[in-house]
Amino acid sequence: DAGVTQSPTHLIKTRGQQVTLRCSPxxxxDTVSWxxxxxxxxxxxxFQYYEEEERQRGNxxxxxSGHQFPNYSSELNVNALLLGDSALYLCASSGGISNQPQHFGxxxxxxIL
Amino acid sequence: DQQVKQNSPSLSVQEGRISILNCDYTNSMFDYFLWYKKYPAEGPTFLISISSIKDKNEDGRFTVFLNKSAKHLSLHIVPSQPGDSAVYFCAASGLGGNNRKLIWGLGTSLAVNP
Incomplete structure (x- = not known):
């Protein structure tokens, strides 16, 4: 039973570029959070995606921006990259039943250089 | 404004003894609390959770205690093992539990010495 998988594991970009990160829950x-x-x-x-829609968003x-596909996988897109965007980006998935913990990739x- | 606070950045414990990790929160709307463990280069791994309707939840060597009046929870690990050495995060959510955003503390680095 595969857990949450994310790709790529590492990425180097320069300021102003755009990046897409991927996640399979x-x-x-059926719910993916970033x-x-x-x-x-x-x-x-x-933010969090459920039924291919953004349901909640942080600051x-x-x-x-993001997207969720019919197979529940998800993408995170970041445009106009800044140095401050350098970080670890985590994807978490969870089921529709409440009070079940989120599982992380x-x-x-x-x-960002 | 840190809504979930873990005031001890690090903790060192002898193997076989009890590890106690603490967490405080400020938002009374939180109703579900979780502890995650994180090793370097890995994502957080869920350990144990507790709903606000309970004051204790136990799973093997791990027990979480919740004091709602003090807005405080703690994770007890007994007995501590060297493999428990990791960063432990406290997280909280509101409005019905899991499928809501998690608010995280800064983590406590636990070192269990053989």
Whole structure:
């Protein structure tokens, strides 16, 4: 039973570029959430997708956008990259039953030069 | 404004002894709390959770205690093992539990010494 998988594992970009990160949820899960974790910090909620729609959003600018596909996989897109976007980006999936914990992938380490 | 606070950045414990990790929160709307463990280069791994209608939840060596009046929860690990060495995050959510955004503390780095 595959868990949450994310790709790529590492990525290096330069300021102003655009990036797309991908996530496949754990089997049986239909909800995907994205988090940004800066060094020495806890993860910060970016947004959550369910039924191919953005359901909740954290305090992130519109440069951060996402998508969920019919197979529940998801993409995170970041435009006009800034140095401050350098972080670990975590994807978490969860099922429709309440009070079930979110399961995380190993993340994508994004470095902006 | 940090709504979930883990005031101890690090903790060192001897193997076999009890590890106690603490977490405080400020938002009384939180009704579901979770502890995650994180190793370097891996994503957070769920450990244990507790709903606000309970004051204790136990799973093997891990027990979480919730004191709603003090807005405080703690994770007890007994007995501690070297493999428990990791960063532990406390997280909270409101309005019905899981499928809501998680608000995280900064983490506590636990070192269990053989």
């Amino acid at each position: 754990k089997s049986g899960h 988090y940004q974790q800066a060094l020495g910090q806890g993860p910060q909620f970016i 992130f600018p519109d440069r951060f 190993d993340g994508t380490r994004l470095s």
